[in-house]
Amino acid sequence: MSSPDPGVVIIWSDSVRPSGPPVAAGSERPRVQSWNKLGQRAVLLGVPLAYLAVLLIGPLVAVLQGAFADGVGAFFAAITSANAVHALLMTLAMTAFAIVLNTVFGVAIAWTICRDRFFGRAFLGGLVDLPFAVSPVVVGLMAMLLFGSHGWFGPGLKGLGVDVLFSWPAMVLVTTFVSLPCVVREVTPVLEEIGLGEEEAARTLGASRAQTFVRVVLPNIRWGIAYGVALTAARSLGEFGGVLLVSGGLAGKTETATLLIYRELEERHDATAHAMAVVLACASILILVAMEVLKHRRDHELRQSGSKS
């Protein structure tokens, strides 16, 4: 009965129900109890939005507002003190280490899990996820048990003159551990999605495994890797529980930005802590925006490779 031409519908409905409500063109859904529906929609939309306002938007506004509560001058004085600058550099260094290690090994792990068949493959996949499930404090404890003065490697390394615990190697280890799954988790689905076709073609045409990887695989997964790197950066910047235990938290030496926040709070220097918190919050918001851009690139790439094969 219905027609795609709106004119016909109007004439038809007018002749049958002259006083009825106008029927929108193309609307074949039963439009009953529109007030009731409006109420339902208000609840369906209102409840989650209110929840997000309390949980997410409020805190976001509070961070940005807290930045300049004591004026711009005080804010910059707080974050340019020698300790603060050193803490920020320390955080950057930890993040850089974690990104490099986890990108190199993360891509290797993802490729192995996706492309090779071997005994214990599923177990390896589960192992990769584990750092997400382990509390950062437990990670710190594990590092202490390994490298502490009574740990497995501690005394041996001490003999060699290498201090791991309460020094940067342990901090790198902990930061790398907690952000290990980021790259793997992002690259694995892309590898599964693009499939074997191009790789097999390259191999058939005589490319070595290394050549295939650099020329064929890498260009396909670059945005996946980039997204994973952004996640790694976010996770590493904010690492706290683990490094709190293994760093010793010496101001100006082994103190990262999050540790500085904690110490300043303990010492009742709330303004300094808040200023540093704002710096970290801005960094993570920047990463969030970068992630949004990368996500679109990656999805675009996935669609392209999907239509190619």
Next chain:
Amino acid sequence: MTTTGIQPVDMHPPVNDRRVRRGRSGGLGRGGGIGLGLATAYLSIVVLLPLALLVSKAFDDGAGAFWDAITTPEAWAALKLTMLTGIGVAAVNAIMGTLIAWVLVRDQFPGKRALDTLIDLPFALPTIVAGIVIVALYGPSSPFGIDLAYKVSGVFFALLFVTLPFVVRTVQPVLLETDVAYEEAAVTLGATPWVAFRKVTLPALWPGIRTGTLLSFARALGEFGSIVIVSGNIPRRTLTAAVLIYGEIESGHPEVAAAVSTVLLGVAFGSIVIVEALQRRARHELA
């Protein structure tokens, strides 16, 4: 559902037919062997070895000592609080996360894209910063007159914040793939919107909800940075297991810390294993 002879293809994420082909590429090449060795060695050193050490430390003085360590009043209360808040937070996430994903996919409103980006904020924001912000907003000097600091409700709120993205991000992609037509068909055939949702859409979303809920539970168990700021860490009241572990290490009882850690790890790893198994079964069903 398939008895009609019509495959409801649009109801589910597309099945990757290349997965089948992948199985043929059996034998490891020489390069493959190196890759496998590298991956296994890295994971063993970075993940497996520390884990083994932790568990062995927990049972250093036998199972009796382990049991004593986790049943001291403080440790038991902390474990109970952690498990109960974890379950509660997971339950709230299951419902609110699904609802938020629903709104983000199906509804239109100004600022939707910005909100979609913001959902990931709790992942990106350092947890200690989250703690500071929560205290600033809902603490003693709250502009709204709501004081959650040093209370169990504060712990609960902080956990809700840090676990917000899990269910949203696991349900959203599935919801994007499902076709509204099936729901509309159900409504046309006389189902109320709620029945249509429950009988048509929810079954498709269920695996995503389950995965997200379990992940948020595992994440809630281990949360430290925000809790240590918000909860006040009052033993037997707001002291969670992760903070207790920190305290025990600082006061020189690594074996107690190791025992409590082992319990946390066991529960968290258990839920991750369940997630993996469920995902594999879901994939199997689709294939």
